[in-house]
Amino acid sequence: MHSHSHDDNSSARIGWAFFLNVGFTIIEFIGGILTNSTAIMADAVHDLGDSLSIGLAWVLAKLGNRPASQNFSYGYKRLSLLGSLINGIVLIAGSAWVLHQSIPRLFDPEMPVTEGMLALSIFGIAVNGFAAFKLSKGKTLNEKVLNWHLLEDVLGWVAVFIVSVVLMFVKWPILDPILAIGFTLFILFNVIRNVGTTLKLFLQGVPDKNLARKIERKLKDVQEFQRFHHLHLWSLDGEHHVLTVHIELEADVSLEDQRNLKRRLSQELAEFDLSHTTVEFELYNEPCRDHSI
Incomplete structure (x- = not known):
């Protein structure tokens, strides 16, 4: 019951942040047009990306926690990767549009409506600051990551x-396109990364090379077997990792020894907090059936 209440509170906080951000993003785009400010339009694109991040995190957090099914035997955690990719594509397209608008302004700068810029910036600091405050109460990784996005928005509005x-x-009207280009390049750098x-x-690359090396060293320290191969480490969503490995057993290993080895491996790998672990024992002189990978 406590866990369910915790999830509901987290979802409510993310929901609050989402509706605040969406509403303010709409106001930003209108304000950017009315004030003739490319800097505000650049920040509007940034807030659009954050709104997508928060909205997708909100929806996909619910869907991602659904139990595994026959069609999705590992569950739905990888939906968060899909959300991240969609958000990245939207931000890259929006940033390209802002650069297209801002760069010509460097050579023919236009004075924005400064009073409108000032009013929107104060409003932006207040809205994003309140949303960041709401999410700062959260303990989940999702909330912490989104909170950093909102704090970046606060600094942008400052x-x-x-x-x-x-x-x-x-x-000095050139300050407006310079600020817009600076915002956009900062966004693009982080988004492309x-x-x-x-x-x-997505391509099942190793999520953390240091983690892979630690696991390999840990397996090499186990004395009950000499060799292992087909060590594969991949991730469902960047947080929940999957490990598979083939262990070559020595001659005449009894069932009891195999059980003890399983327990030992379980203890050794526990520190890595892996979501799924598959260990296959290969008996003495038994050919490995998986030679292709």
């Missing part, structure tokens, strides 16, 4: 606030 104040005193990581996990 930058818009500073630029709008400066523009009220000095006529995250999309690369997501694609790697």
